[in-house]
Amino acid sequence: MRAHGMxxxxxxxxxxxxxxxxxxxxxxxxxxxxxxxxxxxxxxxVRKNQKGAAVVAYYWCRVCKIKTPATEAKSCDCxxxxxxxxxxxxxxxxxxxxxxxx
Amino acid sequence: xxxxxxxxxxxxxxxxxxVTGEIGPPKAATGEGIREHAKxxxxxxxxxxxxxNQTAIVRLSSIAAGIHVLRAGMEPIVQMTCRDRNRIxxxxxxxxxxxxxxxxxxxxxxxxxxxxxxPTAANVFDVDSIQLIRMVKRMRDEKVxxxxxxxxxDEPRFFIGAVANPFADPFEVxxxxxxxxxxxxxxxxxxxxxxxxxxFERWMELVRERGLHERAYIMAGVMPVKSAKVASYMQKFxxxxxxxxxxxxRLKKAENQQAEAVEICVEQIKYIKNIKGVKGVHIMAVGxxxxxxTIVEKAGLLPRPAVPGVKVAVV
Numbered sequence: 183m184r185a186h187g188m189x190x191x192x193x194x195x196x197x198x199x200x201x202x203x204x205x206x207x208x209x210x211x212x213x214x215x216x217x218x219x220x221x222x223x224x225x226x227x228v229r230k231n232q233k234g235a236a237v238v239a240y241y242w243c244r245v246c247k248i249k250t251p252a253t254e255a256k257s258c259d260c261x262x263x264x265x266x267x268x269x270x271x272x273x274x275x276x277x278x279x280x281x282x283x284x
Numbered sequence: 285x286x287x288x289x290x291x292x293x294x295x296x297x298x299x300x301x302x303v304t305g306e307i308g309p310p311k312a313a314t315g316e317g318i319r320e321h322a323k324x325x326x327x328x329x330x331x332x333x334x335x336x337n338q339t340a341i342v343r344l345s346s347i348a349a350g351i352h353v354l355r356a357g358m359e360p361i362v363q364m365t366c367r368d369r370n371r372i373x374x375x376x377x378x379x380x381x382x383x384x385x386x387x388x389x390x391x392x393x394x395x396x397x398x399x400x401x402x403p404t405a406a407n408v409f410d411v412d413s414i415q416l417i418r419m420v421k422r423m424r425d426e427k428v429x430x431x432x433x434x435x436x437x438d439e440p441r442f443f444i445g446a447v448a449n450p451f452a453d454p455f456e457v458x459x460x461x462x463x464x465x466x467x468x469x470x471x472x473x474x475x476x477x478x479x480x481x482x483x484f485e486r487w488m489e490l491v492r493e494r495g496l497h498e499r500a501y502i503m504a505g506v507m508p509v510k511s512a513k514v515a516s517y518m519q520k521f522x523x524x525x526x527x528x529x530x531x532x533x534r535l536k537k538a539e540n541q542q543a544e545a546v547e548i549c550v551e552q553i554k555y556i557k558n559i560k561g562v563k564g565v566h567i568m569a570v571g572x573x574x575x576x577x578t579i580v581e582k583a584g585l586l587p588r589p590a591v592p593g594v595k596v597a598v599v
Contacts, residue, residue, distance in 0.1 A: 257401050260571050261339030277517035279571025
């Protein structure tokens with residue numbers, strides 16, 4: 183109500199077009215991601231995908247020294263961490279404690 | 285107040301050649317495996333280390349693991365790293381651990397989290413290993429917390445341990461770092477796994493030159509290397525240790541590599557035992573804990589001495 187009153191005052195003072203202080207062409211979430219503009223099930227899907235992307239961890243393969251997504255690497259109980267390709271070179275048997283990593 | 289001393293400390297003070305083992309807690313909420321391992325080591329080791337999220341991989345806590353070891357009738361050496369806790373959490377955990385009957389503490393910095401299974405986790409390193417040692421000593425001897433506030437009663441009276449690596453570079457600096465730890469309050473040391481006996485002997489010479497062997501008890505770290513494959517892997521991919529080529533060759537040529545591994549480890553222990561200033565061995569049998577009794581027996585370290593009057597139990 184107060185904004186409306188202010189608009190009236192401005193109209194009155196300089197007889198110009200009414201001053202519009204909000205921006206109806208932009209949604210309230212315009213500063214956030216596009217996902218915020220989606221509604222219902224579509225928005226939920228976008229948010230889920232974003233969340234999933236944010237938690238992917240990378241392991242350092244101890245052998246080839248390459249940063250590998252956690253989904254493509256394995257870590258033995260004794261601490262040996264390798265990418266799946268390097269595990270293959272050791273026949274998926276831990277080179278330190280002989281655990282089966284297949 | 286001998287009843288406050290740990291079995292480990294009492295044995296060192298009695299001049300015994302001490303034997304310790306190591307147990308890596310599981311990545312699960314169970315103490316069954318720990319108790320099992322502890323039973324394997326009982327009567328062969330005087331105490332056993334419990335690692336604190338070793339290689340930055342989430343595991344059952346070292347303090348909880350220490351309680352399982354106590355329940356199995358063995359004495360724990362709880363490891364405490366600086367990576368995961370600030371000084372408030374460390375001191376709180378120390379009070380808790382001592383209240384439950386844990387008397388030996390091994391202070392270390394800890395592996396960086398980027399090499400573990402939570403590489404994006406925040407690290408803490410509020411204090412480093414030397415500051416941690418000093419903090420534990422002040423809690424015990426001056427009865428104060430790190431902030432200077434008085435501990436009004438029942439201060440934790442830990443037997444304080446630290447680690448030393450004779451194989452990291454620069455070689456000459458290793459002894460100074462050890463001396464810093466002793467000045468901070470370290471009473472015993474466990475070294476990195478030793479395969480290069482010549483370099484270890486040179487390091488011990490430097491230790492003796494500075495008289496450090498008389499200020500702290502030094503335990504040499506050994507490891508039975510199951511096969512030539514394990515030895516090759518360690519030589520190429522495990523930093524901070526030297527695996528000699530001739531050891532790998534010897535394992536390769538052996539008909540029974542596991543028997544040869546035991547033989548090599550026994551030889552190393554016998555050799556190390558005769559180096560002036562070494563007061564014990566720390567056996568790290570990664571994933572091969574069941575072999576420890578055989579090694580201890582073959583190395584002529586049995587029977588382990590009894591320590592009357594020292595209670596090993598959960599408080």
